[in-house]
Amino acid sequence: MASCGGSSTTITLLCLGSLLFSVSWYLIDEQSGLASHKPPAQRKSSPSVLCKGCRELIDDVLKRHSQKWEKNEENYRNFTSKLSSSCRGFEKAIITQANTPVGTKMVYDAEMTKTLREHPFSNETFDTCAVVGNGGILADSGCGKMIDSAQFVMRCNLPPLNEKYGKDVGARTDLVSANPSIFNEKYNSLSGRRRDVMERLQSYGKSLILLPAFSFRMNTQVSLRVAYTLEDFGSPSRAVFFNPDYLRNLSQFWNANGLKSRRLSTGIMLASLALEACSNVHLYGFWPFSNHPHGLYTLTNHYYDDTEAKRWFHAMPVEFDLLLKLHSRGVLRLHLGRCLTDES
Template sequence: MRRFIVKLLFSLMLCLFILGTVLMSFWYTFSYSNVRVTHPAVKKTVSEKCQNCREQSVIDRLLQTHIVDWEKQEHKFQSFRAQLNSRCDGLSKAIISQTNTPLGSKVVYDGEKRKPIQVTPKLFSTFPKEHPFGNRTFTSCAVVGNGGILMNSSCGGEIDEAQFVIRCNLPPVDHGYQRDVGNKTSLVTANPSILLDKFNGLMELRRPFVDSLGSYGDPLLVLPAFSYSRNTPVSLRALYTLQDFDSPVRPVFLNPEYLHNLARFWKAQGLQAIRLSTGLIMASLALELCANVQLYGFWPFSKDPHSKHPLTNHYYDDQQAKKTIHAMSTEFSHLLMLHNQGIIRVQLGKCQAGTRRATPSLHPPVSPLRH
């Protein structure tokens, strides 16, 4: 009987041990799976909150220094413009021409310093004989970025009043956007990636590309053909396509020497960036071209500066950049400093319908560079 009780107790203890082991296994598995599933989401949420806090901190700091009642300071404007002109000379060097890039010379790629391209007779024939700007300057310029801040801004009329209007990267100006961004276009840039993504590099049908430019009228189309060697073939195809279809759009190429000098200029101003954005390049060019410069759609943040409501990345979509090589917020802080000094005006709010902030245009709304 005693042996039976001992056996029974031993069996009971063994069963309890086995049961405990099984329960511990279940508990460990369940706890581990919970950690694996929930931890990334929690981490992402915390990361997003931290990122939003950092962005809001930057916005608050910028708005504290932003001068709302802007007035141009002519002396400071002329001083800054003279610095730009002496170091970059955008009036005669921003665009490649037969005058500044002679036959037989070598063009050094802006992003590939050790890979120059020889200017052959065929390549030389694609350059305009003279620089498209010459020594001409304009009374007023509007440089239109593509930021979501332009949505519902009612700035279209104000933008179209400028004598010279610059737009970046083939943005839409029709389909209901005109009220916010206008449609007058004197110069528009095109990143080769747009030609590759939207028009298959112009290797197949080319008519859609020509038709897509119809809403701009007869502007200069500025292509960075010599930023990288891979940009040259597609930029040349764009030029040949527009010539073949007798388009009024006039393609020209950015001069990598100008881009190099401009990057050095902004570096001397304290701007640290891998590459300058198209917006900053065009704003810099406008400061040499125009007596009065206003920026629209320049706001590289995801919240409205006043209402704090979320903004799309562009006024026409929310597509994010595939990779970031531009210091957008740093560039903006430099532009805002110029605004506060009375050199350039940055529009951050809605425009007042019927109020003419820009200097009145002295010419009808056609391209002022048309020959």
């Protein structure tokens, strides 16, 4: 992937290591919010001490981000063409009867149950898509209206959506990812009463609930129980499953573009899917640092709590650097800070 402005940024990000990992901007976060949440207080005064090199690093990010953004059609077509030829996400990302017939052998033996007959996007390319991370940068952002104005809205790991957060994160959801560990740890793997989890899932309306059912053996049964639960309760939501072949191809694609991580984050998975399915992709809540870019005040880990996420699983700063390069090249738009009502 071509470098845009400051190729040393990635190296600096790696060197800072755990000092910059106190904020998660999306993530497969096993402590994502299905319980009731009180909005965390955001400190608005500048911290007395920043980690060594942090101010310079954030200043460099702002310099690269502050240029007037315009979509570059040529860069967009070139990048999405390479992404599509490598991953075929529009056709392959979600398991359907068309791309994975009943009886198909997966990476491991697992019971194949009902799958969608057709791709959930119905061969439709959306004009605008919003991919919403859960980073603390969303608190007090006022981005809710912009997010809800998108034609298709994707969210990560069942975040809380209610009146407390609507002004900043919006209310609409068309697709939301769900880490199976949430159901294992907070809802007894859905082996008992399920009404409480259904009450929470109602906040996502008619959305698709996207689960990595076949990424690990331990994910399969609970993911199937989620699908059964939605069906048993007559929910308008549908459970859909990531195709493990797509995830492997996607990992290889990003690896070839400089992202060496044990596993991709949910955020970059959804951003990649959006780039194939949408003409204009907008990212919100993606910020891997513990200080706000404007004012440098301390941020909470998520917009809804300050629970620390796993640090060892994803190469978050490198992912952010790659997404920032795509922003600079006009391929997608990365929103940082407050959203202006007249912002386009």
